[in-house]
Amino acid sequence: MLFVVCGGLLALRWRWLIWLHLPAALWGAAIEFGGWICPLTPLENRLRAAAGEGTYAGDFIAHYLSAALYPAGLTRAAQIGLGALVVALNLLAYGLVWRRRRRR
Numbered sequence: 364m365l366f367v368v369c370g371g372l373l374a375l376r377w378r379w380l381i382w383l384h385l386p387a388a389l390w391g392a393a394i395e396f397g398g399w400i401c402p403l404t405p406l407e408n409r410l411r412a413a414a415g416e417g418t419y420a421g422d423f424i425a426h427y428l429s430a431a432l433y434p435a436g437l438t439r440a441a442q443i444g445l446g447a448l449v450v451a452l453n454l455l456a457y458g459l460v461w462r463r464r465r466r467r
Contacts, residue, residue: 367388
């Protein structure tokens with residue numbers, strides 16, 4: 364998740380990361396804006412059940428990282444705002460990458 368948010372800044376230093384970061388950032392934005400859960404969550408729950416362990420409701424993020432990433436009282440509007448902030452940060456970073464490339 365940190366890579367989704369800040370990967371564009373890493374691409375300023377290591378340009379090859381663009382090819383890894385762009386799909387990750389687009390997927391992260393789609394998940395946030397769509398209000399979806401990661402498709403790996405149902406897979407994890409199926410594997411946990413097959414191993415005889417308990418499953419959990421909701422998604423991976425809510426289960427493991429909810430308190431840190433989604434504090435109590437987070438509204439849908441705030442979630443969309445955070446998603447927009449991630450997109451804006453990465454557009455800025457990629458604008459700088461593109462600008463540096465044009466100058467060369």
